[in-house]
Every structure is written in C-alpha cells, then in structure tokens.
Amino acid sequence: DQQVKQNSPSLSVQEGRISILNCDYTNSMFDYFLWYKKYPAEGPTFLISISSIKDKNEDGRFTVFLNKSAKHLSLHIVPSQPGDSAVYFCAATRLASGTYKYIFGTGTRLKVLA
Amino acid sequence: GAGVSQSPSNKVTEKGKDVELRCDPISGHTALYWYRQSLGQGLEFLIYFQGNSAPDKSGLPSDRFSAERTGGSVSTLTIQRTQQEDSAVYLCAIERGGLVGYLFFGPGTRLTVL
Numbered sequence: 001d002q003q004v005k006q007n008s009p010s011l012s013v014q015e016g017r018i019s020i021l022n023c024d025y026t027n028s029m030f031d032y033f034l035w036y037k038k039y040p041a042e043g044p045t046f047l048i049s050i051s052s053i054k055d056k057n058e059d060g061r062f063t064v065f066l067n068k069s070a071k072h073l074s075l076h077i078v079p080s081q082p083g084d085s086a087v088y089f090c091a092a093t094r095l096a097s098g099t100y101k102y103i104f105g106t107g108t109r110l111k112v113l114a
Numbered sequence: 115g116a117g118v119s120q121s122p123s124n125k126v127t128e129k130g131k132d133v134e135l136r137c138d139p140i141s142g143h144t145a146l147y148w149y150r151q152s153l154g155q156g157l158e159f160l161i162y163f164q165g166n167s168a169p170d171k172s173g174l175p176s177d178r179f180s181a182e183r184t185g186g187s188v189s190t191l192t193i194q195r196t197q198q199e200d201s202a203v204y205l206c207a208i209e210r211g212g213l214v215g216y217l218f219f220g221p222g223t224r225l226t227v228l
Contacts, residue, residue: 043219043222044157044219106156
C-alpha cells in the first residue's frame with residue numbers, strides 16, 4: 001500500500017518558469033510533510049517542510065502548499081534554475097505518534113532546460 | 115553528507131552470499147534510519163533506531179535482513195543469502211537532536227547482486 005504517491009515520474013520546465021511537483025497521501029493521520037532533493041550518487045537532502053496546521057510554507061524560491069481536505073501537497077519552485085534538476089521526493093510522517101517514521105513517495109525527476 | 119558516512123560505497127556480490135553494510139553517523143543524533151532505493155522506485159523504509167527503544171523493524175522485507183546499532187552509534191545492516199532483488203542503493207539517515215523532522219542522509223551503498 002503506497003501511502004505517499006507521486007504520480008508524475010518526470011517533469012521538464014524551461015529555466016525561469018515555475019516548476020510544480022505534486023504529491024498525494026492516503027493516511028489522514030500524517031501531520032508533517034517534507035520535500036527532499038536528490039542528485040545522482042548522493043543521498044537526499046532536506047529542502048522544505050510543512051506542518052499540518054499550516055497550508056503554506058515558503059523558503060526563498062521554494063514554496064510548499066498543503067491541502068488537507070484533498071490529502072495533497074505541492075512544491076513550487078520559482079524561478080526554476082538548471083541546478084534544480086534532480087529527483088524530488090515528498091515524505092510524510094505522524095509526529096504525534098512519537099515514532100517519527102517517514103514514508104517517502106517514488107520521486108519526480110525534474111529537468112530544468114536552459 | 116551532513117555527518118553520515120557509509121561503507122562500502124559500492125558492493126558487488128554473488129547471489130547467496132551474505133553482505134554487511136555500515137553506517138557511521140555523527141555523534142549526538144537522536145534516531146537512525148535505513149532506507150533503500152531500488153531501480154525506478156522510491157525510498158523504501160527498512161528499519162529505524164531511536165534511543166534505547168526497541169527498533170522499528172516493520173519495513174524489513176524478509177528475515178534475511180537484520181540491523182543493529184552498537185553503542186548507540188555505528189549501525190550495520192546485514193543481508194543474508196542475498197538475492198538479485200536485493201540490488202539497490204541502501205541509504206542510512208539520522209535525525210539530529212533538536213531538529214525533529216529533518217533527516218540527514220549518507221551517500222548510500224550501491225549493492226549489486228549478480
């Protein structure tokens with residue numbers, strides 16, 4: 001059972017335009033969501049997170065939106081840069097349980113075209 | 115990266131052999147995780163250790179997989195009687211004290227079972 005889903009395996013965007021990466025989850029008990037970026041031959045690195053008590057969190061060019069009723073979150077990157085080309089994973093957890101088990105999606109490969 | 119080293123970086127083994135993958139985390143971490151990424155797949159949770167609590171082994175795919183953390187620090191993931199479907203990148207991650215929700219991943223060990 002895939003509790004966190006990223007239905008788009010890949011996305012191509014022109015440099016300077018907005019990149020929108022989507023993520024859906026099925027477990028309504030999740031209360032904390034994260035996005036990670038992964039370059040080839042490296043481990044994933046943390047990008048941005050959002051608590052379920054918020055619907056938006058912004059950090060520079062990166063903004064994460066959370067729609068709890070739809071069980072959907074999205075990552076917006078604007079403006080997109082070639083260095084943003086990587087695989088992006090969304091993840092979810094239930095901090096309230098105290099176990100901090102993170103469930104990851106299958107990833108979306110973003111390619112930003114110069 | 116970020117205080118997590120893994121060894122070896124690459125491991126090629128023959129089907130049926132046992133392998134040990136090592137994770138050396140920075141001191142002061144509050145939790146340690148093992149994930150794996152198979153070709154074309156997302157990050158699959160395997161096991162995590164937190165403090166002196168019993169590890170959460172719910173992600174281990176079979177009883178051929180085991181992990182231990184010695185002295186609350188170094189962790190070893192052991193795969194017995196390896197199978198070709200065990201081929202993947204095995205990633206170790208830590209959660210640092212005071213930074214709940216942020217996982218810091220190591221570079222991973224690429225395991226290839228022939």
